[in-house]
Amino acid sequence: MIKTAQDIKSYKRQLKEALGDRFLRKALDNFNTAYRENRPHVYQGIDFEGIRDEIAAGKDAGLPHLKKMFEEFKVHAEAAGTKVHMAKDALQANEIIARIAREGGVERIIKAKSMTAEETFLNHHLEKTGFEVTETDLGEWIIQLRREGPSHMVMPAIHLSRYQVGDLFETVTREKQDSEDIDKLVKVARKSLRSVFLEADMGISGANFALADSGVLGLVTNEGNMRLVTTLPRIHVALVGYDKLIPNLQSALRILKVLPRNATGQAITSYVTWIKGTNPCLSAPSAHKEMHVVFLDNGRLSLAEDPVFSEALRCIRCGACANVCPIYSKVGGHKYGHVYIGAIGLILTLFYHGSENDRAIVQNCINCQACKSVCPVDIDLPHLIKKTYRAVMDQERQTPVKNVVLSKVMKNRKLFHFILRKAYLAQKPFSKNRPMIRHLPHFFEKKHGFRSLPVIARTPLRDQWKPLSPAVARPEYTIGFFVGCAIDFIYPEQGRALPALLGGHNVQVGFPMDQTCCGLPALMAAEEETAREVARQNIRALAPQKYDYILTLCASCASHLKHNYPKIFKQDPDPPIGLGEFTDKIIDFSSFLVNVLNVSPKAFKRTGKKVAYHSPCHLCRGLNVVDEPRQLIERAGHTYVPSKDEDVCCGFGGSYSVDFPEISSAILNKKLDNIEAADADLLVTDCPGCVIQLRGGMDKRDGRIEVKHLSEALADQLTTDDSQR
Numbered sequence: 001m002i003k004t005a006q007d008i009k010s011y012k013r014q015l016k017e018a019l020g021d022r023f024l025r026k027a028l029d030n031f032n033t034a035y036r037e038n039r040p041h042v043y044q045g046i047d048f049e050g051i052r053d054e055i056a057a058g059k060d061a062g063l064p065h066l067k068k069m070f071e072e073f074k075v076h077a078e079a080a081g082t083k084v085h086m087a088k089d090a091l092q093a094n095e096i097i098a099r100i101a102r103e104g105g106v107e108r109i110i111k112a113k114s115m116t117a118e119e120t121f122l123n124h125h126l127e128k129t130g131f132e133v134t135e136t137d138l139g140e141w142i143i144q145l146r147r148e149g150p151s152h153m154v155m156p157a158i159h160l161s162r163y164q165v166g167d168l169f170e171t172v173t174r175e176k177q178d179s180e181d182i183d184k185l186v187k188v189a190r191k192s193l194r195s196v197f198l199e200a201d202m203g204i205s206g207a208n209f210a211l212a213d214s215g216v217l218g219l220v221t222n223e224g225n226m227r228l229v230t231t232l233p234r235i236h237v238a239l240v241g242y243d244k245l246i247p248n249l250q251s252a253l254r255i256l257k258v259l260p261r262n263a264t265g266q267a268i269t270s271y272v273t274w275i276k277g278t279n280p281c282l283s284a285p286s287a288h289k290e291m292h293v294v295f296l297d298n299g300r301l302s303l304a305e306d307p308v309f310s311e312a313l314r315c316i317r318c319g320a321c322a323n324v325c326p327i328y329s330k331v332g333g334h335k336y337g338h339v340y341i342g343a344i345g346l347i348l349t350l351f352y353h354g355s356e357n358d359r360a361i362v363q364n365c366i367n368c369q370a371c372k373s374v375c376p377v378d379i380d381l382p383h384l385i386k387k388t389y390r391a392v393m394d395q396e397r398q399t400p401v402k403n404v405v406l407s408k409v410m411k412n413r414k415l416f417h418f419i420l421r422k423a424y425l426a427q428k429p430f431s432k433n434r435p436m437i438r439h440l441p442h443f444f445e446k447k448h449g450f451r452s453l454p455v456i457a458r459t460p461l462r463d464q465w466k467p468l469s470p471a472v473a474r475p476e477y478t479i480g481f482f483v484g485c486a487i488d489f490i491y492p493e494q495g496r497a498l499p500a501l502l503g504g505h506n507v508q509v510g511f512p513m514d515q516t517c518c519g520l521p522a523l524m525a526a527e528e529e530t531a532r533e534v535a536r537q538n539i540r541a542l543a544p545q546k547y548d549y550i551l552t553l554c555a556s557c558a559s560h561l562k563h564n565y566p567k568i569f570k571q572d573p574d575p576p577i578g579l580g581e582f583t584d585k586i587i588d589f590s591s592f593l594v595n596v597l598n599v600s601p602k603a604f605k606r607t608g609k610k611v612a613y614h615s616p617c618h619l620c621r622g623l624n625v626v627d628e629p630r631q632l633i634e635r636a637g638h639t640y641v642p643s644k645d646e647d648v649c650c651g652f653g654g655s656y657s658v659d660f661p662e663i664s665s666a667i668l669n670k671k672l673d674n675i676e677a678a679d680a681d682l683l684v685t686d687c688p689g690c691v692i693q694l695r696g697g698m699d700k701r702d703g704r705i706e707v708k709h710l711s712e713a714l715a716d717q718l719t720t721d722d723s724q725r
């Protein structure tokens with residue numbers, strides 16, 4: 001049975017156990033890498049963004065009309081002999097199905113894979129009521145025998161090794177099994193299930209589509225079991241969520257273009273079955289099957305009306321948001337979801353299974369944007385996860401103390417900066433005047449000692465700035481420099497590199513002193529109101545009308561300023577003046593140097609140093625900036641050496657690395673192993689947060705590879721001749 005932790009302390013204990021499962025980590029890591037590598041191949045020649053936008057728009061257009069589509073479906077389905085039922089919640093759906101079974105004199109039931117049936121815990125209900133239920137999808141059968149829930153929406157037993165399955169089959173069949181031979185294991189299932197198919201009185205399935213204009217159900221599968229479940233027994237019941245209602249076949253065919261590609265990296269799936277009405281059936285006394293469709297609401301109809309969360313109902317259950325998630329790949333679906341797993345699971349759990357099952361898991365998102373980038377229906381998953389966390393806190397009227405403190409401090413820039421300045425003194429006993437804190441006090445060291453920590457700078461960049469950027473008489477560009485807290489107070493040298501690199505380019509740089517934190521940490525903590533307050537302060541301070549561009553060297557700040565600011569003010573009746581102009585003018589460091597200034601390789605000395613690159617999540621996925629940083633590495637006279645999984649998160653995520661240090665360090669170590677395997681001399685990245693993580697991790701493992709922000713790596717290479725720039 002599913003035992004999702006209901007408090008953060010037990011959740012962290014569970015996570016630790018999962019991290020200790022070496023098979024699970026290896027299997028999921030390999031799957032994650034293979035999926036990401038294969039996915040582009042199956043999308044070759046297909047306009048993913050175009051289809052994605054069409055499906056999303058189609059789904060959104062249908063959501064306000066779910067009830068109407070239900071009525072339409074009902075008319076057509078009933079005309080073909082199908083009985084259509086409505087269930088307001090999970091219990092009612094289970095009771096309807098149990099009643100159909102009772103009235104039909106059913107003893108044995110077979111089932112095809114259905115996440116909706118998992119949602120209602122249908123098997124449990126039917127078994128308790130006295131029916132014998134057998135899952136017939138291989139993965140589902142395995143987990144049914146183990147009495148556990150699926151760990152992935154498409155591959156329910158992905159968490160198990162062949163040896164675990166072999167042992168299980170030995171217990172079930174009381175025969176020795178050869179776990180090395182997967183084909184033989186599959187045959188065990190086939191042999192055991194064959195008679196069950198033939199003896200069943202009732203088959204239960206879900207459905208991927210319910211076509212309103214025809215009363216047809218569409219089912220997508222890779223194993224032939226679904227066809228047997230829906231054709232052999234004399235009664236077929238389909239349990240279908242309201243969200244599966246779509247207008248017509250055309251809408252379904254559009255979804256079919258992406259569903260198998262996204263789910264398992266296949267261009268087409270093995271079976272697509274369309275069912276309408278009471279088809280002929282040899283085992284039925286009337287020679288025709290009895291057919292029922294049970295539509296499940298369970299919160300969907302009110303969710304469809306929610307201005308923020310209705311987006312989650314676009315989900316077509318492809319499972320890709322788990323496939324690419326760095327957290328899922330470390331701990332698996334049993335710890336990264338309740339019934340629904342992965343990014344969408346962190347959201348749907350609140351609505352389908354209550355805040356008690358979501359309150360711990362919803363906090364475990366590093367905001368890497370990987371799920372969003374592959375979602376074929378364009379759900380803004382990271383954003384909705386934070387919204388869900390807020391909704392959980394509001395529902396339970398519980399706000400963690402750290403959130404209260406964070407909000408108080410962040411809203412008050414002067415207080416925030418005062419604390420940061422004082423931190424320089426407070427850290428002295430630990431830093432011992434070295435640039436990194438290698439050992440934390442004993443209590444912290446055990447959990448958080450996976451990386452050395454940077455020290456707070458003696459003098460923040462804002463206090464050094466004036467002489468660094470003198471007035472330019474007739475500037476070609478005037479930029480406002482959004483510095484971000486990490487560069488201002490920890491790594492001023494990264495910011496000092498900027499005026500050095502812009503020298504000779506006729507650029508005037510302004511550093512408005514009233515700017516404060518971008519507000520991303522507040523949004524990560526689901527403190528949207530605080531995030532809005534600091535956003536107002538920044539827009540006021542940066543006064544966008546004064547600048548051609550607002551430039552930042554921090555990928556996370558850039559993405560937050562550009563994309564999250566409009567989102568957090570979406571429902572605000574009084575958004576800040578200049579918001580649109582502000583977000584339009586945000587530009588990241590690499591794009592400015594390559595696309596605006598077109599910096600010349602002549603400006604740099606040539607060393608041919610081998611340089612690896614870590615692509616920050618918020619740059620490559622948040623801002624879609626991919627080539628520019630790599631071009632800059634080459635232009636600066638280095639040799640760019642590719643490394644594995646360059647665009648996978650480094651495990652930092654701001655406060656995430658403090659809240660979930662074991663997961664953060666597991667992600668970091670894999671990243672550093674990949675960098676070391678690339679045999680680079682230097683690792684560069686363009687986010688100071690990633691520098692904290694990567695440099696700290698490299699230092700802690702006594703690695704030989706230096707870690708720098710791209711701005712420093714470029715400034716180091718500058719020739720002294722300004723005329724070359």
Ligand code: SF4
Nearest residue numbers: 315316318319321375
């Ligand atoms: S949220 Fe998107 S990526 Fe995740 S399962 Fe649903 S459709 Fe697939």
Ligand code: SF4
Nearest residue numbers: 325365366368369371
């Ligand atoms: S944003 Fe990243 S960590 Fe969060 S759910 Fe999506 S993939 Fe996972």
